[in-house]
Amino acid sequence: xxxxxxxxxxxxxxxxxxxxxxxxxxxxxxxxxxxxxxxxxxxxxxxxxxxxxxxxxxxxxxxxxxxxxxxxxxxxxxxxxxxxxxxxxxxxxxxxxxxxxxxxxxxxxxxxxxxxxxxxxxxxxxxxxxxxxxxxxxxxxxxxxxxxxxxxxxxxxxxxxxxxxxxxxxxxxxxxxxxxxxxxxxxxxxxxxxxxxxxxxxxxxxxxxxxxxxxxxxxxxxxxxxxxxxxxxxxxxxxxxxxxxxxxxxxxxxxxxxxxxxxxxxxxxxxxxxxxxxxxxxxxxxxxxxxxxxxxxxxxxxxxxxxxxxxxxxxxxxxxxxxxxxxxxxxxxxxxxxxxxxxxxxxxxxxxxxxxxxxxxxxxxxxxxxxxxxxxxxxxxxxxxxxxxxxxxxxxxxxxxxxxxxxxxxxxxxxxxxxxxxxxxxxxxxxxxxxxxxxxxxxxxxxxxxxxxxxxxxxxxxxxxxxxxxxxxxxxxxxxxxxxxxxxxxxxxxxxxxxxxxxxxxxxxxxxxxxxxxxxxxxxxxxxxxxxxxxxxxxxxxxxxxxxxxxxxxxxxxxxxxxxxxxxxxxxxxxxxxxxxxxxxxxxxxxxxxxxxxxxxxxxxxxxxxxxxxxxxxxxxxxxxxxxxxxxxxxxxxxxxxxxxxxxxxxxxxxxxxxxxxxxxxxxxxxxxxxxxxxxxxxxxxxxxxxxxxxxxxxxxxxxxxxxxxxxxxxxxxxxxxxxxxxxxxxxxxxxxxxxxxxxxxxxxxxxxxxxxxxxxxxxxxxxxxxxxxxxxxxxxxxxxxxxxxxxxxxxxxxxxxxxxxxxxxxxxxxxxxxxxxxxxxxxxxxxxxxxxxxxxxxxxxxxxxxxxxxxxxxxxxxxxxxxxxxxxxxxxxxxxxxxxxxxxx
Numbered sequence: 010x011x012x013x014x015x016x017x018x019x020x021x022x023x024x025x026x027x028x029x030x031x032x033x034x035x036x037x038x039x040x041x042x043x044x045x046x047x048x049x050x051x052x053x054x055x056x057x058x059x060x061x062x063x064x065x066x067x068x069x070x071x072x073x074x075x076x077x078x079x080x081x082x083x084x085x086x087x088x089x090x091x092x093x094x095x096x097x098x099x100x101x102x103x104x105x106x107x108x109x110x111x112x113x114x115x116x117x118x119x120x121x122x123x124x125x126x127x128x129x130x131x132x133x134x135x136x137x138x139x140x141x142x143x144x145x146x147x148x149x150x151x152x153x154x155x156x157x158x159x160x161x162x163x164x165x166x167x168x169x170x171x172x173x174x175x176x177x178x179x180x181x182x183x184x185x186x187x188x189x190x191x192x193x194x195x196x197x198x199x200x201x202x203x204x205x206x207x208x209x210x211x212x213x214x215x216x217x218x219x220x221x222x223x224x225x226x227x228x229x230x231x232x233x234x235x236x237x238x239x240x241x242x243x244x245x246x247x248x249x250x251x252x253x254x255x256x257x258x259x260x261x262x263x264x265x266x267x268x269x270x271x272x273x274x275x276x277x278x279x280x281x282x283x284x285x286x287x288x289x290x291x292x293x294x295x296x297x298x299x300x301x302x303x304x305x306x307x308x309x310x311x312x313x314x315x316x317x318x319x320x321x322x323x324x325x326x327x328x329x330x331x332x333x334x335x336x337x338x339x340x341x342x343x344x345x346x347x348x349x350x351x352x353x354x355x356x357x358x359x360x361x362x363x364x365x366x367x368x369x370x371x372x373x374x375x376x377x378x379x380x381x382x383x384x385x386x387x388x389x390x391x392x393x394x395x396x397x398x399x400x401x402x403x404x405x406x407x408x409x410x411x412x413x414x415x416x417x418x419x420x421x422x423x424x425x426x427x428x429x430x431x432x433x434x435x436x437x438x439x440x441x442x443x444x445x446x447x448x449x450x451x452x453x454x455x456x457x458x459x460x461x462x463x464x465x466x467x468x469x470x471x472x473x474x475x476x477x478x479x480x481x482x483x484x485x486x487x488x489x490x491x492x493x494x495x496x497x498x499x500x501x502x503x504x505x506x507x508x509x510x511x512x513x514x515x516x517x518x519x520x521x522x523x524x525x526x527x528x529x530x531x532x533x534x535x536x537x538x539x540x541x542x543x544x545x546x547x548x549x550x551x552x553x554x555x556x557x558x559x560x561x562x563x564x565x566x567x568x569x570x571x572x573x574x575x576x577x578x579x580x581x582x583x584x585x586x587x588x589x590x591x592x593x594x595x596x597x598x599x600x601x602x603x604x605x606x607x608x609x610x611x612x613x614x615x616x617x618x619x620x621x622x623x624x625x626x627x628x629x630x631x632x633x634x635x636x637x638x639x640x641x642x643x644x645x646x647x648x649x650x651x652x653x654x655x656x657x658x659x660x661x662x663x664x665x666x667x668x669x670x671x672x673x674x675x676x677x678x679x680x681x682x683x684x685x686x687x688x689x690x691x692x693x694x695x696x697x698x699x700x701x702x703x704x705x706x707x708x709x710x711x712x713x714x715x716x717x718x719x720x721x722x723x724x725x726x727x728x729x730x731x732x733x734x735x736x737x738x739x740x741x742x743x744x745x746x747x748x749x750x751x752x753x754x755x756x757x758x759x760x761x762x763x764x765x766x767x768x769x770x771x772x773x774x775x776x777x778x779x780x781x782x783x784x785x786x787x788x789x790x791x792x793x794x795x796x797x798x799x800x801x802x803x804x805x806x807x808x809x810x811x812x813x814x815x816x817x818x819x820x821x822x823x824x825x826x827x828x829x830x831x832x833x834x835x836x837x838x839x840x841x842x843x844x845x846x847x848x849x850x851x852x853x854x855x856x857x858x859x860x861x862x863x864x865x866x867x868x869x870x871x872x873x874x875x876x877x878x879x880x881x882x883x884x885x886x887x888x889x890x891x892x893x894x895x896x897x898x899x
Contacts, residue, residue: 015227015257015260016255016260017193017251017255017257017260018227020250021193021227021230021233021250021251021257022225022227022230023035024036024195024233024250025195025222025230025231025232025233026222029156029197029220030156032195032248036178036179036248036250038050038054038178038179039152039179040152040153040179040181040197040248041149041151041152041153041179041180041181041248042148042149042152042177042179042180042181043150043151043152044150044169047175047177050177050178050179051177054177054178054179054252055178055252055253056174056175056176056177056252056253057173057174057175057176057177057191057192057249057252057253058174058253064128064129064132066125066129069125069128069129070121070125073120073121073122073124073125073128074117074118074121076120076121076124079117079120079121080281081281081284081285082113082116082117083117085113085318085321086110086113086114086117087110088318088321089106089107089109089110089113089318090106090107090110092106092314092315092318093106093107093110096311096314096315103315103711105711105712105715106315106318106711108712108715109711109715112715112719116722120333120334123334123335123338124334124354128353128354132352144172144173144188144189144191145170145171145172145173146170146171146172146173146176146182146183146184146188146191147168147169147170147171147182147183148168148169148170148171148176148180148181148182148183149164149167149168149180149181149182149183150167150168150169151167152181153181153197153248156197159197159198159246160198160246161183161198161200161244161246164181164183164246168183173191176191176192176249176252177249177252178249178250178251178252179248179249180248180249181197181246181247181248181249182194182246182247182248182249183244183245183246184234184240184244184245184246184247185240185243185244186240186241186242186243186244187239187240188239188240189237189238189239189240190204190234190235190236190237190238190239190240191236192236192249192251192252192256193233193234193235193236193249193250193251193255193256193257194233194234194247194248194249194250195232195233195234195247195248195250196218196219196220196232196233196234196245196246196247197220197245197246197247197248198220198245198246199218199219199220199243199244199245199246200243200244200245201242201243201244201437202217202218202240202242202243202244202245203215203216203217203218203240203241203242203243204216204218204234204238204239204240204241205238205239205240205241206228206235206238207555207626209228209235209237209238209258209604209626209628210228210555210603210628214412215241215242217231218231218232218234218245219231219232220232227257228603233250234247235256235257235258236251236256236257236258236259237258258630275744276743276744276746279744279746280683280744280746280749282746283746283749283750284687287691287694287750288321291694291698292317292318292321293317294698295317295694295697295698295701296310296313296314296317297313298698298701298702299312299313299317299701299707300312300313300314315711333358333679333682334354335726335729336675336678336679336682336728336729337354337355337357337358337675338354339675339729339730340357340358340671340672340674340675341354341357343671344357344667344668344671347664347667347668347671348657348658348659348664349655349656349657349658349664349665349667349668350655350656350657350658351654351655352653352654352655352656353654356638356654356655357671357672357675358672358675358676358679359619359637359638359654359672360621360638360655360668360669360671360672360673361669361672361673361674361675361676361677361741361742362619362637362672362676362741362742362743362744363548363619363620363621363637363638363669363672363741364547364548364549364618364619364741365548365549365550365551365614365618365619365620365621366543366548366549366550366551366620366621366622366623366665367550367551367552367553367610367611367614367620367621367622367623367632367636368550368551368552368553368622368623368624369552369553369554369623369624369625369626369629370530370552370554370556370561370564374532374533374536374552374564374568375530375531375532375533375564376530376531376532376533378412378415378416378530378531379412379413379416379503379528379529379530379531380416380419380420380528380529380530380531381399381416381417381420381421381526381527381528382502382527382528382529383526383527384396384399384507384524384525384526384527385524385525385527386474386475386476386523386524387473387474387475387489387490387493387522387524387525388475388476389493392523392524394523395507395523395524395526396421396424397425398458398507398509398523399417399421399458399460399507399526400417400418400421400422400425401427401430401447401449401458402417402445402446402447402458402459402460402507403417403418404418404422404425404427405432405435405447405449406435406437406438406445406447413503413505413528414445416528417526429451429452430449430450430451431449431450431451432447432448432449433448433449433450433455433513434447434448434514434515435447435448435515436515438461442461442465442517443461443462443465444459444460444461444462444465444466444469444517445459445460445461446458446459446460446515448512448513448514448515454511455511455512455513456509456510456511456512457509457510457511457512457515457516457520458507458508458509459507459508459509459510459520460505460506460507460508460526461505461506462505462506463490463491463494463504463505463506466505466506466507466508466520466522467482467487467490467491467506467522469508469517469518469520470482470506470508470520470521470522471518471519471520471521472519472520472521472522473486473490473521473522474521474522474523474524479521482522490506490522490525493525494506494525497525497527498559499559500559500563500566501529501559501560501561501562501563501564501566502527502528502529502563503527503528503529503560504525504526504527504528505525505526505528506522506524506525507522507523507524507525507526508520508521508522508523509521509523529563530560530563530564532564532567532568535663536568537567537568537569539663539666540568540569540570541569542666543665543666543669546666546669546670546673546738546739546740546741547739547740547741548669548741549597550570550597551593551596551597551598551599551614552564552565552570552597552598552599552600553599553602553607553610553622553624553632554599554600554602555600555601555602555603555628556600556601557600557601558575558577558598558600558601560600561575561598561599561600562575562598562600565597565598570597570598571597572595572596572597572598574592574595574596575596575598575599575600576592576593576596576598576599576600577599577600577601577602578599578600578601578602578603578606579601581606581609581610586613589613590613590616590617593610593613593614603628604628604629604630604631604632605631607622607624607628607629607631607632608631608632608634608635610632611632611635611636612635615635615636615637619637619638619741619743620636620637620638621636621637621638621639621640621669622635622636622638622639622640623640623641623665624640624641624645624649625641625642625645625649626645626649629641629649629652630649630651630652631652633649633652633653633654634652636654638654638655639652639653639654639655640653640654640655640656640657640665641653641655641656641657642656642657642658642659643656643657643658643659655668670738673733673737673738673741673742674732674733674737674738676742677733677734677737677738677742677899678728678729678731678733680742680744680899681728681731681733681812681813681899682725682728683749684748684749684752684753684812684899685725685808685809685812685813686721686725687749687752687753687757688752688753688755688756688757688760688808688812689721689757689760689805689808690753690757691753691754691757692756692757692758692759692760692761692764693757693760693801694757695757695758695761696708696760696761696764696765696801697709699761699765700768703768703782704778704782704783705782705783706783706784706790707794708768708793708794708797709794709797709798709801710794710852710853712852712853713794713798713852713853713854716798716839716842716852717798717801717802717839720802720835720838720839721802721805723835724805724806724809724831724832724835725809727827727828727831727832727835728809728813728828730825730827730828730831731813731824731825731827731828732824732825734814734815734816734822736815736898737899748895748897751895752891755887755890755891756808756812756884756887756888756891758887759804759808759880759883759884759887760801760804760805760808760880762883763800763804763876763879763880763883764797764800764801764804766876766879767796767797767800767872767876768793768797770869770872771792771793771796771797771869772793774864774872775857775861775864775866775869776861776862776864777789777790777792777793777796777861778793788855789861791853791854791855792855792856792857792861792866794853794854795843795853795854795855795856795857796857796869796873798839798843798854799839799840799843799873800873800876802835802836802838802839803836803839803873803877804876804877804880806832806835806836807877807880807881807884808880808884809832810824810828810829810832811881811884811885811888812884812888812899813828815888815892815898815899817885818881818885842854843856844856857869857870
């Protein structure tokens with residue numbers, strides 16, 4: 010992670026603390042720009058265009074070509090090509106080496122093309138998702154020189170319309186309720202002005218913005234507006250102080266290094282190292298054994314080198330990148346049907362490894378609204394009279410209803426009759442008074458109803474209603490009220506007080522304190538059930554929010570999230586990295602977090618886990634980029650969508666649950682392919698090593714090894730259509746490179762045992778070996794190689810079907826029809842090659858037919874069936890033993 014430093018921080022703070030009359034000097038520009046100077050201003054300071062990162066076609070394709078495993082394939086392909094060019098047999102180049110090289114090159118480009126196409130499609134989708142309908146704003150055509158007379162009415166006739174991308178540093182802009190702030194700005198004039206900064210801070214309630222500043226923290230500055238926040242109420246005039254990438258919202262994306270390898274890439278690198286090491290160790294051994302066995306002449310060593318490299322090609326799973334890319338591409342298509350857009354292929358596999366889901370609260374676990382939970386008097390009783398007072402106050406507000414008023418109206422509108430009530434006077438909520446009041450008349454009776462924050466209502470109240478009595482509000486009763494409110498606040502409720510007065514004019518003294526109303530965030534539908542399902546899949550949930558701790562804890566309680574400890578953003582600085590790692594194991598609720606706090610937490614959690622982060626606000630962008638899987642939603646802020654790896658077209662946790670399960674299935678199939686391929690290759694490697702030490706001729710010719718390898722590779726592509734065991738998706742999947750070697754060595758023995766049995770039967774039952782070591786005639790050698798070619802391919806295909814599941818294959822775990830039909834098709838291919846070559850005689854195949862030394866060679870096909878049945882039984886036994894020792898399978 011890059012050390013985050015917002016380069017404009019000191020400047021913004023300095024601007025906030027500068028007297029309004031000196032702003033022009035501080036900003037080094039006039040306050041307001043005349044139309045004929047706009048081009049000059051843009052040339053000097055730049056514009057406010059939305060920066061969309063470009064798709065670098067050449068770079069992306071080159072990265073796909075040079076992924077870790079592809080580097081190994083490049084070495085093999087180039088090695089084969091060099092042998093074809095520089096090594097000859099009696100002046101002739103061996104075409105097999107050229108074909109082998111071209112096949113490996115083809116596999117490299119196949120995987121690269123799949124990766125490139127998918128990423129380009131995802132990029133285009135992302136561009137569509139991030140398109141913003143550009144808004145127009147009113148800006149001053151001229152400059153401000155007299156701030157004392159500045160008001161909306163005084164500049165109204167000098168305003169011109171300007172698109173968001175055309176706004177400039179120094180522009181004076183007018184913003185109204187509902188506007189999305191287009192750039193960072195310093196306030197010059199306001200009228201009942203509040204801003205919703207939840208996308209930036211996580212705070213659900215709007216905050217008041219002023220002309221002057223009394224705060225120190227950047228995000229809390231009273232007179233600074235930040236891009237992509239929303240005007241909640243009122244009007245303001247402000248001067249733009251940052252544009253484009255210098256806006257605070259845009260700078261958050263610089264917190265995280267984009268080039269950090271993903272969990273998928275790290276795992277693939279480890280596997281590549283294991284395969285490279287095994288090939289580098291075993292191939293020289295085979296070359297030495299074959300060279301010495303052949304006689305040790307210079308030509309023998311050249312032949313041994315070519316044979317060893319043919320084995321290297323045969324042992325290298327060239328299809329690995331193509332398999333994984335195809336697997337991921339198929340998975341991304343399935344997820345697209347579930348309304349999940351994947352921006353980067355490797356993320357699909359990362360989703361299968363996720364063991365911690367960190368999520369913002371507002372809009373993710375909760376709807377962006379509150380509900381009225383209770384309305385009580387100070388005898389702790391639900392009071393219908395209070396409900397009516399509360400409804401009258403909310404209904405007669407002249408301004409647009411805020412969340413509190415809307416919650417009251419939603420609950421009570423159908424229960425209340427206002428036909429005899431008329432509004433006399435009202436006082437709208439403001440952040441100075443923090444009270445809203447109405448004076449109503451009903452049947453010639455006047456009544457003032459006020460509601461607001463605890464301290465403000467208490468300051469205006471002289472009396473309190475206790476049961477049927479109204480008594481003086483003493484200090485002891487004030488303490489009682491505060492303690493009651495504090496109790497509810499600690500449970501996560503938002504509390505307001507209600508007071509009344511019988512009066513014909515609104516007043517702010519001598520009110521009667523009537524009771525309190527309690528509000529809470531509204532959970533999304535089915536969120537509890539969905540989170541239980543996510544928990545079933547062993548994913549730990551952590552809430553990361555900018556909201557208050559008590560409110561976050563209340564949500565945790567409602568969704569049955571157990572937590573033994575909570576943490577706030579202010580406490581993070583008290584711990585070292587090691588201490589924070591331990592604390593985060595216990596904490597599931599983290600509140601009052603800044604954007605940098607969220608990013609720091611995600612980076613810490615990533616040390617020993619694979620993290621998905623779900624968020625949609627500006628304040629979530631750094632955490633989204635830092636997470637192994639950053640998840641945003643289509644209606645999230647543009648910055649959040651730009652930072653995310655995954656876009657949910659529906660903000661529904663059930664969609665996310667399906668995505669995690671799909672990721673695990675894809676991961677399971679990738680692991681399945683790698684382990685089974687390594688087991689098959691180890692089995693083949695051991696067989697070839699034994700045959701090199703035993704036989705005086707190659708057990709399979711280079712061209713036959715190449716064909717066998719090609720059939721293996723394409724047969725393994727069918728894995729992308731396979732189903733997986735439930736045990737494979739019950740827990741998060743992670744790369745475990747250490748388990749590959751023991752899995753391959755143990756389970757690969759089945760193929761070696763079957764092949765050696767085949768050798769013995771061919772040599773001593775059917776008489777294809779003389780003295781048990783060499784073929785007396787060329788036809789004997791060709792029939793031996795053909796039988797080995799056929800048996801090894803069919804055994805490999807059978808092993809796929811057996812090892813694909815931890816259960817007894819064909820009986821307790823049936824493969825998909827697509828997998829079965831596909832493998833049957835590949836099982837027929839070697840027969841087609843053998844049959845065709847029996848006429849062309851170019852590949853060295855000779856069908857097992859006729860009689861040899863009085864033995865009918867056709868009986869060998871019955872032996873082949875018996876060998877395949879034995880292979881199935883042995884594979885099941887070896888699988889059972891492996892599971893017993895290692896306590897796991899794939």
